[in-house]
Amino acid sequence: MMANAHETKGPVAPALIIDSGSGGLSIWGHIRRHTPWLPTLYLADFGFYPYGDKSEQEIETRVRHIVEQVCECYPAQLIVVACNTASTVVLDHLRARFQQPVVGVVPAIKTAATHTKKQVIGLLATQGTVRRAYTDELIRDFARHCQVIKVGAPDLVQWGEDWVRGRSPDMARLRGVIQPFLEAEADQVVLGCTHFPLLKPFLYQLAPDINWVDSGEAIARRVAYLLQAQQSEGGEESTSHRAFYSGDKQDSEWERGAMALGFSSAEQIAL
Ligand code: DGL
Numbered sequence: 001m002m003a004n005a006h007e008t009k010g011p012v013a014p015a016l017i018i019d020s021g022s023g024g025l026s027i028w029g030h031i032r033r034h035t036p037w038l039p040t041l042y043l044a045d046f047g048f049y050p051y052g053d054k055s056e057q058e059i060e061t062r063v064r065h066i067v068e069q070v071c072e073c074y075p076a077q078l079i080v081v082a083c084n085t086a087s088t089v090v091l092d093h094l095r096a097r098f099q100q101p102v103v104g105v106v107p108a109i110k111t112a113a114t115h116t117k118k119q120v121i122g123l124l125a126t127q128g129t130v131r132r133a134y135t136d137e138l139i140r141d142f143a144r145h146c147q148v149i150k151v152g153a154p155d156l157v158q159w160g161e162d163w164v165r166g167r168s169p170d171m172a173r174l175r176g177v178i179q180p181f182l183e184a185e186a187d188q189v190v191l192g193c194t195h196f197p198l199l200k201p202f203l204y205q206l207a208p209d210i211n212w213v214d215s216g217e218a219i220a221r222r223v224a225y226l227l228q229a230q231q232s233e234g235g236e237e238s239t240s241h242r243a244f245y246s247g248d249k250q251d252s253e254w255e256r257g258a259m260a261l262g263f264s265s266a267e268q269i270a271l
Pocket of ligand 1: 019021051052053085086129230237
């Protein structure tokens, strides 16, 4: 049947953005700016938080499960794994299982290694990401000419969570975490966990001479590129952004934090 030229376009299907918790919000903000017409579903997987200390097998099984569950109820046209710890493990599995494009985030080692003037770069990430073979490969492929200082910082993940709930990090403890980079005089430090860009203002306050590198902007550009054919006129105002979180406790503080960031709803979901 021929399409009617005056037919109005159907609603734009949302992108699903997932993380173990609030870290992916640092990516979500960039996606919103680059594709303001795109509705989003954000899932904070507090039911399995943190991912940083889980095995690769556990993460793969869990992420596949949550994406399946959410996509069954809320069909998404694109999936963003807004978590380095998960992306370094699950991207191939998700791409084999789902038809939608799957965008992941991996530590921006290449960017840091390209821009360093001192040939000393840092990687601040979860313990899982720091010890992943994928990370070693990135360093081998792009940062052979650099000294790479790797710091696994699980506390920072929680401080990112606290920040979304309105609590600032303890600056003395934060300084302690970044001390190895200051000592080695690194000029570029990769924030290899999506929770960490949430703390960027504090990191710059403590070490303004370091360039704190994250992948949020690049991921958002990739999403915009993949969906460019759909770029619609206007429609921004009615675009909805829904936040969900798993876990057995209601988290009103997080719900309030998510609403303050611009989500139209924030609710618990059983996964
Ligand atoms: N935000 C995640 C990352 O990018 C995971 C943090 C965690 O749950 O340990 O690695």
